[in-house]
Amino acid sequence: MSALTPTRTPVPRPQATPDSPAPVRKARRGALRSERRGVRIAAWAAVVVCGGFALLPVYWLLATALTPREQVFAYPPRLFPAAPTLDAFAALAGNEQLFVYLRNSLLVSVLTAVLSVLVSAYMGYSFSKFRYRGRRSLMYFVLASQMFPQALLLVTLYSLFSAYGLLNTYTALVLSFTTFTLPLCVWMLKGFFDTIPDELIEAARVDGASRLRIIHAIVLPLSAPGLIAAGLFAFVRGWNDFIFALTLAGPEKQTLPPGLVNTFVGEASTAWPELMAASLVVSLPVAIAFIALQKYLVGGLTAGAVKG
Amino acid sequence: MPAYPALDTTALSRRRLLQLIGLGAGTLTLAACVPEAGPAAPQAAGTAAAGAKTDFSFASWSLTEETAAPAIRELLGQYADANDVEVREVSYPYNEYISQLTLQVKGGQVTGAVHVDVAWLGSLAALGKLQDLGPLAQGADYTQAGLTASQFDGVQYGLPWNIGAIGLIANSGLLEQAGIGDAPATVDEFEAALKDLKKLGGGVVPYAASTKAAQLKDVLIWMETFGSPLLDGGKVTIGDDASVEAVTWYKSLYDQGLIAADVDRFDARSLFAQGRAAIYDDAIVGRDAVVSESPDKKLADKLTAWSRPVLAAGDTPRALVWGGALAVVQGEGAETAADFARWMTSDVEVAKQYFAARGLPPATESALALPEVADDAFGAQFAERITATATTNPFWVYPQYAQIETVIAEQVQAVLVGSAEPKAAMEKAGAAAQKLVD
Numbered sequence: 001m002s003a004l005t006p007t008r009t010p011v012p013r014p015q016a017t018p019d020s021p022a023p024v025r026k027a028r029r030g031a032l033r034s035e036r037r038g039v040r041i042a043a044w045a046a047v048v049v050c051g052g053f054a055l056l057p058v059y060w061l062l063a064t065a066l067t068p069r070e071q072v073f074a075y076p077p078r079l080f081p082a083a084p085t086l087d088a089f090a091a092l093a094g095n096e097q098l099f100v101y102l103r104n105s106l107l108v109s110v111l112t113a114v115l116s117v118l119v120s121a122y123m124g125y126s127f128s129k130f131r132y133r134g135r136r137s138l139m140y141f142v143l144a145s146q147m148f149p150q151a152l153l154l155v156t157l158y159s160l161f162s163a164y165g166l167l168n169t170y171t172a173l174v175l176s177f178t179t180f181t182l183p184l185c186v187w188m189l190k191g192f193f194d195t196i197p198d199e200l201i202e203a204a205r206v207d208g209a210s211r212l213r214i215i216h217a218i219v220l221p222l223s224a225p226g227l228i229a230a231g232l233f234a235f236v237r238g239w240n241d242f243i244f245a246l247t248l249a250g251p252e253k254q255t256l257p258p259g260l261v262n263t264f265v266g267e268a269s270t271a272w273p274e275l276m277a278a279s280l281v282v283s284l285p286v287a288i289a290f291i292a293l294q295k296y297l298v299g300g301l302t303a304g305a306v307k308g
Numbered sequence: 309m310p311a312y313p314a315l316d317t318t319a320l321s322r323r324r325l326l327q328l329i330g331l332g333a334g335t336l337t338l339a340a341c342v343p344e345a346g347p348a349a350p351q352a353a354g355t356a357a358a359g360a361k362t363d364f365s366f367a368s369w370s371l372t373e374e375t376a377a378p379a380i381r382e383l384l385g386q387y388a389d390a391n392d393v394e395v396r397e398v399s400y401p402y403n404e405y406i407s408q409l410t411l412q413v414k415g416g417q418v419t420g421a422v423h424v425d426v427a428w429l430g431s432l433a434a435l436g437k438l439q440d441l442g443p444l445a446q447g448a449d450y451t452q453a454g455l456t457a458s459q460f461d462g463v464q465y466g467l468p469w470n471i472g473a474i475g476l477i478a479n480s481g482l483l484e485q486a487g488i489g490d491a492p493a494t495v496d497e498f499e500a501a502l503k504d505l506k507k508l509g510g511g512v513v514p515y516a517a518s519t520k521a522a523q524l525k526d527v528l529i530w531m532e533t534f535g536s537p538l539l540d541g542g543k544v545t546i547g548d549d550a551s552v553e554a555v556t557w558y559k560s561l562y563d564q565g566l567i568a569a570d571v572d573r574f575d576a577r578s579l580f581a582q583g584r585a586a587i588y589d590d591a592i593v594g595r596d597a598v599v600s601e602s603p604d605k606k607l608a609d610k611l612t613a614w615s616r617p618v619l620a621a622g623d624t625p626r627a628l629v630w631g632g633a634l635a636v637v638q639g640e641g642a643e644t645a646a647d648f649a650r651w652m653t654s655d656v657e658v659a660k661q662y663f664a665a666r667g668l669p670p671a672t673e674s675a676l677a678l679p680e681v682a683d684d685a686f687g688a689q690f691a692e693r694i695t696a697t698a699t700t701n702p703f704w705v706y707p708q709y710a711q712i713e714t715v716i717a718e719q720v721q722a723v724l725v726g727s728a729e730p731k732a733a734m735e736k737a738g739a740a741a742q743k744l745v746d
Contacts, residue, residue, distance in 0.1 A: 070581075070602055072601070074603065075582050075584055158411060158415060246408065247408060250417075263372050265401050266402065267370065268577070268594050268596065269596070269597035270574070271374060
């Protein structure tokens with residue numbers, strides 16, 4: 001056995017007392033087993049309820065996408081579409097504008113994620129590993145920017161971008177999204193950097209590494225899960241935004257959320273099956289990417305939560 | 309002691325930090341102070357032949373709607389080809405349209421022709437960037453009702469495109485089942501009819517009146533029915549006996565289950581389309597929505613328009629003006645945009661094409677006389693019974709009318725859920741509305 005293999009501490013088995021008759025011991029074992037089974041069933045029930053709670057909206061989205069429009073509001077509501085149809089999906093095939101919205105969404109979300117991670121990594125590192133006067137005030141100042149109502153910032157940013165000729169550009173979207181993602185990303189990464197021992201950094205300095213080299217060759221690679229978590233958070237923020245994209249992007253740079261509403265939500269009616277089908281189709285690539293990277297998101301978000 | 313020893317110290321004094329914060333705050337302040345044009349006297353639009361045609365923008369919430377967009381694009385193409393210009397499209401979803409348009413017009417991002425709900429004209433005119441289209445309106449045979457609905461403060465800021473009203477629409481199939489023949493003339497007869505409809509059972513909501521706060525402004529027309537003018541010479545009258553009586557009656561319908569909880573216009577259309585509501589309030593634009601969403605293929609034939617019942621026989625039935633107009637925002641391409649607005653709203657061939665696509669009532673006498681329009685039985689009935697006596701909401705003349713409607717709606721909702729008495733709530737609503745008016 002390798003020396004690195006963890007050794008298992010033997011757990012003492014419950015010993016029957018000499019005066020316990022066999023039927024009593026058997027009854028106790030049976031009670032214990034049934035108690036464990038009860039706990040397992042309760043745990044599974046909780047998982048099923050929570051899972052249902054989380055997945056029912058997704059199922060309803062799929063069911064609505066498969067339902068003919070005149071049956072969407074049928075009463076009583078049906079869990080399974082009575083006459084499922086792929087008409088809503090077929091209607092999407094001819095709508096090239098949706099792919100323009102998808103491209104715009106991907107572009108601004110990726111750029112937002114990259115910019116947020118880039119800036120917040122250096123800010124977070126500074127807050128975590130350097131000590132200077134005003135550091136704590138600056139950290140809270142960064143967080144305080146989260147407290148402004150978004151609608152208030154929207155008008156201010158609109159005027160700012162208008163003055164600099166940035167309206168209806170990707171730049172306006174990426175900058176505005178980054179404004180909202182930076183505070184959380186900075187704090188998230190600071191927490192992550194706090195978990196990297198200073199001794200490691202000291203050792204690199206002793207070996208002659210420059211500060212930049214320490215950051216790029218040691219700290220950032222060790223912080224990959226945190227960086228991915230911050231990037232995913234920023235990506236999702238950019239992907240989901242409605243009001244900033246609607247106001248700042250203009251018709252050609254519009255992203256999916258306003259694009260879908262503009263396409264399927266009308267003055268008098270909403271094309272629910274088409275809207276649900278489009279939401280489903282455009283969500284799939286992102287959902288897959290998210291599932292693939294979710295372990296980093298959880299790891300990144302919880303890092304630094306417990307010190308020890 | 310920090311958890312880890314400090315590696316380095318970078319000097320960032322408190323003074324420097326304050327300087328940085330000041331710099332940031334200064335940037336925000338500067339951004340908020342970007343110069344913009346204040347309200348100015350409206351420029352009068354020239355005649356169509358005044359100069360060479362130029363490219364312009366056309367903003368409309370209908371440009372992406374599946375039923376409206378193809379027809380509008382076809383017309384835009386016809387105008388562009390005939391005049392050798394390019395028409396740039398601008399569109400926002402209906403629910404976001406006025407806030408977005410206000411921001412974009414204020415910021416100078418949108419000029420040219422803009423499609424507006426007649427209720428919004430006051431808010432947009434307050435920006436001081438709309439043209440006076442009075443000269444253009446002369447010579448076209450717009451209906452007087454259309455012209456009046458498209459004015460603000462006596463200035464013709466809009467050219468009427470589709471003018472109608474919001475009134476009661478009923479399902480004649482359900483009425484027949486409940487044994488209701490003629491439309492009830494008075495409020496008492498109306499309530500009796502609702503009770504008959506309730507006896508049908510099966511979850512049928514007799515009257516899918518608005519009960520969600522966002523749409524509770526619908527109760528204003530009932531206040532007018534009960535005799536409250538809402539506004540009298542700048543004084544808000546909500547809180548008077550008539551408005552209290554109207555809200556008390558609305559609450560009694562709610563308590564009797566004759567109207568349902570948590571209903572807005574979208575919900576009402578869905579209930580009506582599914583045959584689960586017998587009567588609801590809507591404009592004629594809702595017809596396509598309820599018919600296309602209904603499993604009942606004959607619903608279109610069952611639609612019937614009711615004049616709103618009156619308090620006492622002989623009173624004039626109340627209805628609220630609804631409609632769209634085209635306004636012109638000063639700036640690039642405005643002159644051609646004004647010409648386009650006149651063509652789009654008054655050309656008979658255009659009206660014919662647009663009516664065929666959407667079934668919305670045109671706003672010129674010649675278009676209303678078209679056989680296609682006259683033969684639309686439900687449209688004609690709606691015009692005769694509802695639009696004929698429609699009036700605008702007196703609060704529309706205030707740019708803050710939406711806030712006024714909201715403060716009133718909040719108090720009506722408090723009455724409906726039982727957390728306030730009608731008299732106290734309406735007095736509170738009136739006071740809050742008065743503050744906004746002042």
